[in-house]
Amino acid sequence: xxxxxxxxxxxxxxxxxxxxxxxxxxxxxxxxxxxxxxxxxxxxxxxxxxxxxxxxxxxxxxxx
Numbered sequence: 936x937x938x939x940x941x942x943x944x945x946x947x948x949x950x951x952x953x954x955x956x957x958x959x960x961x962x963x964x965x966x967x968x969x970x971x972x973x974x975x976x977x978x979x980x981x982x983x984x985x986x987x988x989x990x991x992x993x994x995x996x997x998x999x
Contacts, residue, residue, distance in 0.1 A: 945980035946988065948972075954980050966990055 944957040946965035951974055955964030969975045975991040988995050 944984075946977035947980040948974045949976045949978055949987070950974035 943959040945954050946957050947954045948965070948968055951968075951972065953968055955966075955968050956962055958966055965977050969977065969990040976987060976989050979986045979988075985997060986995055987998055
């Protein structure tokens with residue numbers, strides 16, 4: 936987006952709200968943010984997706 940690269944999917948940090956690219960994207964900004972800030976849980980920022988992911992446990996889940 937901002938850097939002109941290719942983003943496959945976007946993930947939003949549930950602690951801070953920062954949006955970054957997923958692990959399928961070349962730069963993996965969401966994972967880098969999680970590692971730098973200890974904010975391991977993200978939500979899919981893709982329209983129609985309601986998935987969450989924890990980078991610590993490497994598991995997807997839904998919040999009800």
